[in-house]
Amino acid sequence: MAKILIVEDEEPISNLIRMNLVKAGYQCGVSMDGEAAADRIQEEDFDLILLDIMLPGLDGYEVLEYAKSREIPVIFLTAMGDTAQKVRGLKLGAEDYISKPFDVAELLARVETVLRRCLKLNQSLRLGEIELFPESRTVLREGHPVALTPKEYELFYLFMRNRNRALYRETIYEHVWGGEYPGTGRTVDLHVQRLKKKLGLEKEIEAIYKVGYRLMG
Amino acid sequence: MRLAWKIFFLTIPLFLLSLTALGTWILQESFQGNLDRERERCFMENQMFQVSYELTWHSLSEESREESVKAIAQGLHRNAGAEAGNIRIYGEDGEEILYQDTPERVATQIQEHLTGDANAGAQIVSQKGRYYAVVLSRSSTGVWIETTRDLTPVFREREHLKTVYQTGAFLITFVMGGLMLGILYLVMGNTRKLSRIARSFASGQYQARANIRSRDEIGRLAEDFNWMARVMKEQMEQLKEEVSRQEAFTSAFSHELKTPLTSIIGYADTIRSMDLSREETDLSADYIYRQGKRLLSLSHKLLDWSALEGKKETFKSLLMTDLIREAARTRGRE
Structure with missing residues (x-):
C-alpha cells in the first residue's frame, strides 16, 4: 500500500488524518514542521505528501517545491476562503488541495484520486468478484460488465473508496448528487437498493439504522 | 453661468432704464427753460418796441404820424440788432398790415382770445416744420404790434441733444455690460473651478x-x-x-x-x-x-x-515603591 507523509504542526489534526489513513489501509509518517519534513522526504520514499501550507519555521511552499523537485505528489491543506493560498499552491505544482475544516471522507477521496493518477497503481478496486475501473468508469462482475447508471456507478465508487466506513445519507447525497441533502426523500435509499440487486451485495452493503449505509469487506 | 446671467439681466436693463429716465428729465428741464426764456424775450421785445413806438409816436405831430409808422418801425428795428424777432404792425382793425419786416406771416389765434382788458397775448405756433413764439399786443395808439421769434433752434437743439444722449447712453450701457460680464465670468470661473475640485475630491481624489x-x-x-x-x-x-x-x-x-x-x-x-x-x-x-x-x-x-x-486605556505613572507597597499590602504581608 502507498506511503503517505503528513506534515502538520497541530497534533490533533495530524493524528486525525493518520488514524483515518491507516484505517483506510495506507502507511503513514508524521512531521511537525517543515525542516523535519524535508529531512524525512530526503531519507524515505513517500508516494504522497499531505502538507499544511501554513507551517511554522520552514515555509510550507518551500516544502512543496522540494517535494516537487523529488517528483512526489502533494496535496496541501489550506484555510477556507483563502484564494491566494490555493492559487499559489497549485501554481507551484501541487496536485490538489483541501480546505480546513475538511470532511474526512473527502480527504480520503482526494488521496485516492491523486495516488491513482500519479502512481499508475491500483488501476482498479476489487471486492470479491466485482472489479471497478475508475479510468473507464466501468464495473465488471465475474468478468462481465454490469450496466450501471451514472449515479449508481458514483454510488458504488463511493462505497468502494470508503470500505468499512459508515456513510451518512448527507455524505452520500453530497458526493453522488452534489448540493445539500434535502433532508427527506428516498433517492439515496432507492439507488442503494438497486445497486445491491445489480451487484448482488445484499449482505455486504449494510444499512445503519436511520442514518446511512456501510460497505463491509 | 446662470447666476451670472441673472445678475446681468437684472442690473443692465435697470441701468439703461434709469439712465434714459434721467437723461429725458434733464433734457426736458433744459428745453423747457430755453423755451420759457425765448418766450420771455419775445414778450420783452414786444413791450420794448411798444414803449419806444408810443414814445416816438407821441413826440411826432399829427400829420407826420400816418407815414411815420413805417419809418418808426424801421428805425427801431434797425436799432434792435440782429437777434431781434420780426415785427408786424396791424392797423386798428387788426387786419390791415401797416408795417412788416418780412412777408412771412405766422398764423395765430391770439387775436380771438384777447378779451377786453387783456391787451397782450402770446402763443407758440408750429408752421411748415418750424416753431415760432408770437406776441401780439395792442398799443395805446391803436395799432397792433406783433412780435415773432423763431424758436426752431431750441427744438432742433433738443433733438440733437436727445440723439447725442441716446448714443452715449447705449455706449455706456454696452461698455458697462461688457465689463460686468467680464467680471462675472471671472468670478464664476472661480466658482466653477471650485465646483470641479469638489467633484474630483468626492470621486476619490483626496489630494485635490x-x-x-x-x-x-x-x-x-x-x-x-x-x-x-x-x-x-x-x-x-x-x-x-x-x-x-x-x-x-x-x-x-x-x-x-x-x-x-x-x-x-x-x-x-x-x-x-x-x-x-x-x-x-x-x-x-x-x-x-x-x-x-x-x-x-x-x-x-x-x-x-x-x-x-x-x-480608552488610561495610563497613570506610579512610583515603583508605591506599587510594591500596594502589592504587598494586598497580599497581607505588610
Missing part, C-alpha cells in the same frame, strides 16, 4: 485642493474648502486604517476558530463512521473535549477584547 488665491469671498470659500478637504482626508485615512485593522482581526480570528473545529468535526465524524477500538474512541473523545475547551477560551478572550475595545 482648490488653487484659488483671490482675497474675496470665493477665495475664502476655497480656503475653507481646502481645510475641510484636509480634515476629511485625515478622517478617511483613519477610517481605512480602522477597517483594515478590523479585517486583519477578523481573518486571524476566523483562522483561530477553524483549527479546533477541524479536530472536533473530524474526530466526531471518525467516531460515528468507523469501528474504533476502545482506546481510539477514548483518544478521539479526548481531542474533541480539549479542542472544545480551546474554543471556549477563545470566546472568552474575544469577549474581553471587545469590552476593552470600547474604552
Whole structure:
C-alpha cells in the first residue's frame, strides 16, 4: 500500500488524518514542521505528501517545491476562503488541495484520486468478484460488465473508496448528487437498493439504522 | 453661468432704464427753460418796441404820424440788432398790415382770445416744420404790434441733444455690460473651478485642493474648502486604517476558530463512521473535549477584547515603591 507523509504542526489534526489513513489501509509518517519534513522526504520514499501550507519555521511552499523537485505528489491543506493560498499552491505544482475544516471522507477521496493518477497503481478496486475501473468508469462482475447508471456507478465508487466506513445519507447525497441533502426523500435509499440487486451485495452493503449505509469487506 | 446671467439681466436693463429716465428729465428741464426764456424775450421785445413806438409816436405831430409808422418801425428795428424777432404792425382793425419786416406771416389765434382788458397775448405756433413764439399786443395808439421769434433752434437743439444722449447712453450701457460680464465670468470661473475640485475630491481624489488665491469671498470659500478637504482626508485615512485593522482581526480570528473545529468535526465524524477500538474512541473523545475547551477560551478572550475595545486605556505613572507597597499590602504581608 502507498506511503503517505503528513506534515502538520497541530497534533490533533495530524493524528486525525493518520488514524483515518491507516484505517483506510495506507502507511503513514508524521512531521511537525517543515525542516523535519524535508529531512524525512530526503531519507524515505513517500508516494504522497499531505502538507499544511501554513507551517511554522520552514515555509510550507518551500516544502512543496522540494517535494516537487523529488517528483512526489502533494496535496496541501489550506484555510477556507483563502484564494491566494490555493492559487499559489497549485501554481507551484501541487496536485490538489483541501480546505480546513475538511470532511474526512473527502480527504480520503482526494488521496485516492491523486495516488491513482500519479502512481499508475491500483488501476482498479476489487471486492470479491466485482472489479471497478475508475479510468473507464466501468464495473465488471465475474468478468462481465454490469450496466450501471451514472449515479449508481458514483454510488458504488463511493462505497468502494470508503470500505468499512459508515456513510451518512448527507455524505452520500453530497458526493453522488452534489448540493445539500434535502433532508427527506428516498433517492439515496432507492439507488442503494438497486445497486445491491445489480451487484448482488445484499449482505455486504449494510444499512445503519436511520442514518446511512456501510460497505463491509 | 446662470447666476451670472441673472445678475446681468437684472442690473443692465435697470441701468439703461434709469439712465434714459434721467437723461429725458434733464433734457426736458433744459428745453423747457430755453423755451420759457425765448418766450420771455419775445414778450420783452414786444413791450420794448411798444414803449419806444408810443414814445416816438407821441413826440411826432399829427400829420407826420400816418407815414411815420413805417419809418418808426424801421428805425427801431434797425436799432434792435440782429437777434431781434420780426415785427408786424396791424392797423386798428387788426387786419390791415401797416408795417412788416418780412412777408412771412405766422398764423395765430391770439387775436380771438384777447378779451377786453387783456391787451397782450402770446402763443407758440408750429408752421411748415418750424416753431415760432408770437406776441401780439395792442398799443395805446391803436395799432397792433406783433412780435415773432423763431424758436426752431431750441427744438432742433433738443433733438440733437436727445440723439447725442441716446448714443452715449447705449455706449455706456454696452461698455458697462461688457465689463460686468467680464467680471462675472471671472468670478464664476472661480466658482466653477471650485465646483470641479469638489467633484474630483468626492470621486476619490483626496489630494485635490482648490488653487484659488483671490482675497474675496470665493477665495475664502476655497480656503475653507481646502481645510475641510484636509480634515476629511485625515478622517478617511483613519477610517481605512480602522477597517483594515478590523479585517486583519477578523481573518486571524476566523483562522483561530477553524483549527479546533477541524479536530472536533473530524474526530466526531471518525467516531460515528468507523469501528474504533476502545482506546481510539477514548483518544478521539479526548481531542474533541480539549479542542472544545480551546474554543471556549477563545470566546472568552474575544469577549474581553471587545469590552476593552470600547474604552480608552488610561495610563497613570506610579512610583515603583508605591506599587510594591500596594502589592504587598494586598497580599497581607505588610
